[in-house]
Amino acid sequence: MKEIKLFDYQEDMKERIEKALRLHRSVMAQMPTGTGKTYLLTAVIDSFVSNHPIERVWIVAHRRELVSQIDETVRKFHSYSASNTPSLLSSVKAMSIQWLMRHYDEIEEEPGMIVIDEAHHALAKTYKEMWERFPNAKFLGLTATPCRLNGKGFTDLFDVLVQSWGVPEFISKGRLATYDFVSIKSDGVTQRLIDSMQKRGADGDYQNKEMDMLLNKKPSIEKLYRSLEEYGKDRKGIVYAINISHAQKITKLYQEHGVKAIAIDSKTPATERQQDIEAFKKGDIQVLVNVDIFSEGFDCPDVEFVQLARPTLSLAKYLQMVGRGLRVAKGKKNCVIIDNVGLYRVFGLPSQVWNWNAMFEGKLKVGKKKETAKEREFFLMSKVQDDIQINPDSEMMMVMSHEELMQSLLYREFVDCNDDFAIIKLPDGKMTVVNRQGEQVIEPGNYYEMKFLRGNILSYRPRRKTVCYYDLLARVVIDEDIHAKDAPKVITINEWEFVEYNGLFRSRTYENFALPYRPSQYDLLNRGHYLIYHNNYSVGSGCQVWYYYEGGDGLMRKDYTESKDVCFLRNDYEHVYWLCAKLYGRNIVVMDSKQDYYMVDSNMKKTYIGCNNPKNEKEDLNVVMPRLGKKYYHEMMLQKKEMEASEMLLLREKSEAGHVELYQAGKKWGVKVDGKVIVPPLYHSIAQPVGAYCAFEQVPRHWGVMTLKGKVIVDAKYEKVEIRDNGIAMVTNITGKTQTINLK
16 A cells, blocks of 8 residues: 655544544544645545544535546545545545535435535535435535635634644745735825725625726836836746736736746636647746636645736635645745735735634634724734835835745744734743744743733743633733632723723733723723723823814913823833824824823824923924924815825826726716716816816806816816816906916
């Protein structure tokens, strides 16, 4: 017999899966894309059939292509099966779920095990019937991504989840390839177009029609080629397109530039598709442009780049796409992931550690919203890297290079993890907890046990019978050697967290601030980046109070009372402050426990501005506060103007890209942008837009000018209006006199 040789992690998974199947009827197993799930599947089946020679095994997949690939792998291994079990191959059948649903009543045999490949597609109403029809069968589901777009878990089908290593560990041990990750800039036209998408399809993802309307345009496709030329030139790779039309247009443009590209989609004949894939594997074709064909089951390890040209809100789809490039191959140094649709801003990098168990249980929904700038910093596992660019004129930026990636993975023997922290074992056997930046947040030690409680509270035992609790955010011991039933609990009031312990409600800060009663949502004023608690019982805070004088053009005055507003800053787990003033632009001034004053902006940047006992004018709030008040008042006025100018620029770009159209309803005319009515049909006539402006005729021979948002900037009182590209309008009144108006 020729044994199936598995890697160490596959052997470990096989043992854990078999143990789980002895204890449970239904098990789901998770392994990252490119780590050999199908080989593991075959090994588990081989072991099962050897131990249960009269039992049948079914392998069920959601696509015919996957069925063929699985069947080929099974035959490859089992053609060398043990001579004493000649019927081993006949014990295994691969089929699609669609075929099975049509032939349930014709099947007489009853399987001993049903294996479901790509099990994240297992929907309860489609797959549940198998559980009911075959009550004695064991079920094993395999997937790289045990998550659903709607956030629902899999506990309706599977009893338990068995997880393999995380992607960082596979990369650090050379089992998956390193990568360079480049993406579109956050302030670029493409990102703004994607951010404007509102419609959702039946599966909860972006609507195909809206994606097509916004991105299946020549300027967007030309940007795809430029980024490929810049980052993936002469590399072999896969492009993921929106639909068949998009794939064909991309292919045509790439071919015009000398790239050996070919488009493959669901309508490509099977024989032709197989020939194209073989040519790609041999290197005769450089680029495969596809529509959802190579998201799952496609095995070509020497893929050197993956280009994402299709937005998605599905984490599973994202990881399946980028996973095509993370397989290791002889001679392959690394993979370049070219993210032309900003997916890393939604999901983070491929090497992020995901809390699969929470998603499996339906307790964590991912991909519902785009992450904020501060949240993206966490996903990058290092500093925000929007400023790292190779070509300043490019729409693209380098998010993380493979050198930086390897540096971030120096040690990663995970014991357990949640969304913010990981428990790891160091080379010397000691355990500690690290955050996403790799910083240790607790002293390493020979702990008997470590586990996460809800809300980033750590339970650990430095001695066999001692239980300690540690707030990982505030980095402070809450108490030592207490009973589990008295463990601290994290409660959320008005979207702000407190720790409830021993009858007190303490803030999550290293500086202790405790309330003797549970505050209500009305006691707490949540401003997003800071929280105010009005403490009526406080005496002598020492904090000055400053406020804007009504109608004073930024003038600030000092109050004669001391502040009673306790202030907590978002993500500041060290200090408790008092609120001194609210400035324009969401900036605030706070005082700390040393009576030093800081200005805090909405990005949580703190800047020292003064103190209660100033040594000079620069620290004197009587001098500093009036100056700051005026500065931020005028900055807000300027930002308001810049925002209006930015909106006008985006409208101009959309106009030039063909996203603006005039439409008629009855005898009146209006304007649509991206297919959405922006200007209702109110006008007798509207001229073709020029940039962000268009001339309109209110009534016959009465012309004016408005923006593409419908704001009238030149009243309709002119005989003739001509708008020029530089934002200048030439208007002629009824007497024939012509004058120039600067529309900006």
